[in-house]
Amino acid sequence: MKHIVSYLAPYRASIALEMVIKILGTLAELLLPWMLQVILDDLVPEKRLNAILLWGGGMVVCAAAGLVFNIIANRMSTGISRQVTRQIRFDLFRRVLRLSGAQVDEFTTPSLISRLTSDTYHVHEMIDRMQRMAVRAPIMLLGGVAMTLFLDPVLACVLVLPLPLMVAGVWALSRQGIRLYTATQTAVDGMVRRAQESMAGIRVIQALSKIDYETGRFDQANRETAQREYRAGLLMNATNPLINAILNAGLTGVVVVGALRVNAGASQPGAIIAFLSYFTMILNALMMVSRIFVMLSKGIASGRRVAEVLQAPDDMLVSPIPASPDHAHIAFEGVSFSYGKAEKDLYNISFSLQAGQTLGIIGPTGCGKSTLLRLLLRAYDPDAGRILIHGRNLLSIPSQELHKMFGVVFQNDFLFDGTLTDNIDFGRDLERDALCRAAQNAQAEFISTRPGGLDGRIAARGADLSGGQKQRVLLARAMAGSPEILILDDSSSALDYKTDAALRRALAHEFSGVTKVIVAQRVSAIRHADCILVLDEGSVIGQGRHEELMQSCPAYRAIAEAQMGEVD
Numbered sequence: 072m073k074h075i076v077s078y079l080a081p082y083r084a085s086i087a088l089e090m091v092i093k094i095l096g097t098l099a100e101l102l103l104p105w106m107l108q109v110i111l112d113d114l115v116p117e118k119r120l121n122a123i124l125l126w127g128g129g130m131v132v133c134a135a136a137g138l139v140f141n142i143i144a145n146r147m148s149t150g151i152s153r154q155v156t157r158q159i160r161f162d163l164f165r166r167v168l169r170l171s172g173a174q175v176d177e178f179t180t181p182s183l184i185s186r187l188t189s190d191t192y193h194v195h196e197m198i199d200r201m202q203r204m205a206v207r208a209p210i211m212l213l214g215g216v217a218m219t220l221f222l223d224p225v226l227a228c229v230l231v232l233p234l235p236l237m238v239a240g241v242w243a244l245s246r247q248g249i250r251l252y253t254a255t256q257t258a259v260d261g262m263v264r265r266a267q268e269s270m271a272g273i274r275v276i277q278a279l280s281k282i283d284y285e286t287g288r289f290d291q292a293n294r295e296t297a298q299r300e301y302r303a304g305l306l307m308n309a310t311n312p313l314i315n316a317i318l319n320a321g322l323t324g325v326v327v328v329g330a331l332r333v334n335a336g337a338s339q340p341g342a343i344i345a346f347l348s349y350f351t352m353i354l355n356a357l358m359m360v361s362r363i364f365v366m367l368s369k370g371i372a373s374g375r376r377v378a379e380v381l382q383a384p385d386d387m388l389v390s391p392i393p394a395s396p397d398h399a400h401i402a403f404e405g406v407s408f409s410y411g412k413a414e415k416d417l418y419n420i421s422f423s424l425q426a427g428q429t430l431g432i433i434g435p436t437g438c439g440k441s442t443l444l445r446l447l448l449r450a451y452d453p454d455a456g457r458i459l460i461h462g463r464n465l466l467s468i469p470s471q472e473l474h475k476m477f478g479v480v481f482q483n484d485f486l487f488d489g490t491l492t493d494n495i496d497f498g499r500d501l502e503r504d505a506l507c508r509a510a511q512n513a514q515a516e517f518i519s520t521r522p523g524g525l526d527g528r529i530a531a532r533g534a535d536l537s538g539g540q541k542q543r544v545l546l547a548r549a550m551a552g553s554p555e556i557l558i559l560d561d562s563s564s565a566l567d568y569k570t571d572a573a574l575r576r577a578l579a580h581e582f583s584g585v586t587k588v589i590v591a592q593r594v595s596a597i598r599h600a601d602c603i604l605v606l607d608e609g610s611v612i613g614q615g616r617h618e619e620l621m622q623s624c625p626a627y628r629a630i631a632e633a634q635m636g637e638v639d
């Protein structure tokens with residue numbers, strides 16, 4: 072939480088000024104019942120009209136000052152909380168994008184989304200309300216008590232007696248509240264995950280008539296969230312009635328004792344009226360305190376979740392490892408890796424590629440093909456062995472430098488709502504020529520037939536493109552930045568054979584100097600590779616050129632023969 076509080080540091084001066092204004096506004100309000108008491112008890116009985124008008128005018132000025140100062144202070148607090156939350160969200164988003172693959176797995180994507188959205192919203196509410204109420208409530212409370220003590224100390228004691236009981240009750244409820252709101256946010260994570268999965272698979276859900284099934288699954292997550300929110304709300308809603316009950320007991324005592332004192336001539340009716348006004352102020356202040364505790368419970372629970380991500384250690388540190396005299400462009404040396412650190416997902420992988428060579432990777436589903444690519448991109452670090460680029464250990468290459476080397480197409484890669492130019496350029500400010508060439512090499516000639524061509528828009532996730540068209544736009548994106556290493560993960564599976572063959576020709580001719588790592592299901596996509604890795608359950612069961620593997624690797628031969636008609 073300290074981390075979140077540190078975001079307020081740049082606004083110290085503004086917050087101090089805002090608090091002074093708030094204090095002035097609250098003090099002006101506090102004077103009103105006392106002025107009323109003076110008018111009723113001192114001036115009216117003596118019929119001093121000028122003095123009555125003067126004190127009445129004073130009351131109007133105080134009321135106006137209270138209004139204006141409070142409005143100014145509230146505007147300032149809203150401005151500060153807006154800027155602080157914007158900065159927290161910005162830093163959080165930037166941190167999320169820099170998390171390692173293992174950290175994303177640990178936090179989970181839906182949880183990161185809810186931390187970025189609903190948690191930062193709760194933090195915003197906490198910062199905003201705390202500035203508004205945290206000054207006003209104590210001043211009203213303590214000022215109200217002080218004024219009642221000044222007006223009639225005996226009556227004030229009757230009112231103040233239950234306060235410690237109230238503070239203890241609110242504190243105990245709030246502690247429990249933080250726990251319950253943390254549980255609620257975890258349920259929100261689950262609901263976001265369900266919604267995200269359903270949105271991503273909306274077409275399949277509709278096609279397979281699974282709308283009721285998915286609605287049921289979402290309803291379950293929604294109910295869980297609502298239930299936890301209800302439990303937290305139930306608890307925190309107990310604070311207001313608790314305060315009311317205790318204060319009403321105090322009020323009854325005040326009215327009874329006050330009536331007795333007026334009858335005995337120890338107090339005056341104006342003082343009792345002022346007393347009741349202060350009582351209302353104290354009541355409002357306590358209500359505010361209870362709201363502050365609800366807000367704090369939510370805000371602290373959310374702030375901790377946000378801080379967890381902001382303070383997540385940098386997994387991908389750059390180590391000063393000296394480069395080895397190695398002429399290979401890419402080398403894997405005895406690389407092993409496991410996601411869960413139990414069973415190996417990749418075991419003892421070794422290969423080396425010269426600049427301009429092509430590595431093909433093939434194997435059954437789940438054998439570790441994409442994992443190998445993730446290690447090459449340093450989304451995860453190997454548990455054993457090392458990965459070298461130009462003889463430099465991947466661990467020693469700063470991520471900015473490393474990632475500039477690659478052009479990548481992942482499985483299920485994403486396109487966003489924008490022009491095709493935006494999607495291919497991807498914020499790199501590439502020359503128009505480079506974009507056109509990339510589109511041509513990616514066989515994305517369909518672009519010229521769309522309205523607007525490269526400047527035409529596509530929908531989010533490329534929803535208005537066919538599977539093959541999406542893949543070609545993604546290929547164009549990967550090819551456009553003149554990468555030195557091109558990574559293609561099953562990126563031509565939706566292309567027809569003719570287009571696939573044209574793509575391979577473009578890769579061979581236009582990218583002859585680029586080192587290529589191609590994961591494919593089709594043997595035809597990798598048969599001309601300089602080296603092919605055949606993976607099975609994370610281990611290499613065949614390694615060599617197509618012709619060698621046809622002789623030496625039965626699994627490869629079986630795949631190739633099964634696709635025989637397809638191999639060109």
Ligand SMILES: Nc1ncnc2c1ncn2[C@@H]1O[C@H](COP(=O)(O)OP(=O)(O)OP(=O)(O)O)[C@@H](O)[C@H]1O
Pocket residue numbers: 176410411416434435436437438439440441442443482
């Ligand atoms: N983020 C992850 N956390 C834990 N396990 C994972 C993760 N990603 C993949 N795995 C597991 O690692 C193994 C290899 O997965 P990988 O995605 O590399 O397979 P693949 O060969 O690319 O499969 P496909 O051909 O279906 O894409 C699988 O058993 C998979 O369940």
